[in-house]
Amino acid sequence: MLTDRTRVRRHADRGSHDRATIHAILDEAYVCHVGFVAEGSPVVIPTAFVRVDDAIYLHGAVANHMLRSLAGGACCVTVTLLDALVLAKSAFHHSMNYRSVVVFGRGRVVDTHDQKRAVLDALVDRLAPQRSLHTRGPDDSELRATLVIEVPITEASAKIRSGPPVDSAEDLVLPHWSGLIPIVTSLGAPIPAP
Amino acid sequence: MLTDRTRVRRHADRGSHDRATIHAILDEAYVCHVGFVAEGSPVVIPTAFVRVDDAIYLHGAVANHMLRSLAGGACCVTVTLLDALVLAKSAFHHSMNYRSVVVFGRGRVVDTHDQKRAVLDALVDRLAPQRSLHTRGPDDSELRATLVIEVPITEASAKIRSGPPVDSAEDLVLPHWSGLIPIVTSLGAPIPAP
Structure with a gap:
């Protein structure tokens, strides 16, 4: 998956092309x-997405401007998870801990109802476990109204920063607080529809 | 701020060009x-960013590939906040609640040390209140090593989905649970550097 585009140039030590990491x-x-x-x-x-095997799937209305551009066109799909604010003793070394993936590819229209249905099931299952078993599945007119685009994960890289701030040796004596402020993303208590 | 590019086409009712909202x-x-x-x-x-008045500021190393592309070049800066997973009775009406902004513009290099310093102060103040007063500010060599790019917020739109799932009338009798699962982003307890 390493190409010239996916070579991580800035902070190359933070880059990865490992499939499991991605x-x-x-x-x-x-x-x-x-x-x-x-x-x-x-x-x-x-936009929402789901990964199935070695591809990312996007979906939307058949008239969706973006999805129509992606059918056969070049795209870049980027995903970012923020883990912490990194406060260093010097402003210069402030940073964030994150995990990100960049995928370069071309979109392909998923054109069979069977594969579309499988992707849409995977999309709702991403929102809640086994959700596709506990909701009304798409009927034929809904499937016709939905454009599903597949972007293969063939040219991709991950970039990760983790760990504490890294200050220069001469700044370590400064009195300022330094460390991490975790960013926590969690799901709240479900709110039933009225 | 309304141009053909920033006109919200899908779900136009979710679009806004209000400056305070953006x-x-x-x-x-x-x-x-x-x-x-x-x-x-x-x-x-x-990448990290900060808004000051009617511009977005990005920064990085002088050799940063992206920032060099942005100096005078066209870019699109997009910001997304996720608020909830929206579970409907039908798979088709599953959605997410979100608030997003899309800004189209061209980057301009911030070339005075005074303005660079002001932007870098605003960037660390974004991570913690008044942080720029409690850290060592950038020295001249750090300012020279840092490229700061300004993207004016002149062509921008916001898009917001909020509220409960919207099912078709005929699906409302289905037994499936429907409602919102809030996505909560919060800061954890600070972890001092070793």
Whole structure:
């Protein structure tokens, strides 16, 4: 999966092309940011996604501008998990702990109802365990109204920063507090629909 | 701020061009996703940012590939806050509650040390209140090593989904649970550096 584009240039020590690492980051996130080029300009749109095997799946209405651009077009799908704010003794070494994945690829339209149904099941199962068994599944008209795009995870990299702040030796004597402030993402108590 | 690019096409009722709404979303997020075009292909990279007045500021090493592309180049800066998973009685109406902002613009290099210093102060103040007063500020060599890019918020839109799931009338009789599962992002107890 290492190509010139996926070589991590800044802080190369933070980069990885390990498939299990990439999959674990993708599987923890609810949203990805999809980049594509529209009339020569870059566009970045957040959207739900699910990974199944070695592909990312996006979906939306058949008229969706982004998804139509992605059908056969180049895209970049990026996923970021934030773990902590990193406060150093010097402003210069402030940072964040994060885990991110960048996937370069081309979208392909998923065109059989069977595969579409499998992807849409996986999408709702991502929101709650076995949710697809406890909801009304898509009917034929809903499947026809939904465009599903597959982006293969063939050209991808992960980048991870973890651990405490790293200050220069001469700053370690400064009196300022330094350390991590964890960012915790959790699910709250369910709120039933009215 | 309404242009053809920032007109919200899908679910236009969820769109806004109100400056206070856009600023509030930007000010709650720690990370943005920056899209640019490199050798004809879209690239999306997560990075820290801060809003000051009507601009977004990004920073990094002078050799940073993305920032160098942004100096004078077109970019799209997108910020997303996730608020809830939306579980409907039908798979088709599953969704997420979110608040997002998309800014189209061109980067400009911030070239005075005074303005760079002000932006870097604002960046660390974003991580903890008044942090810039309680850390060693950047010295001249650190300022020279840091590239700061300004992206004006002139062409921008917000998009927001809130509230409960919306099912079709005929699905409301189904026995499946429906409602919201809140996504809560909070800061944990600080962990001092070793």
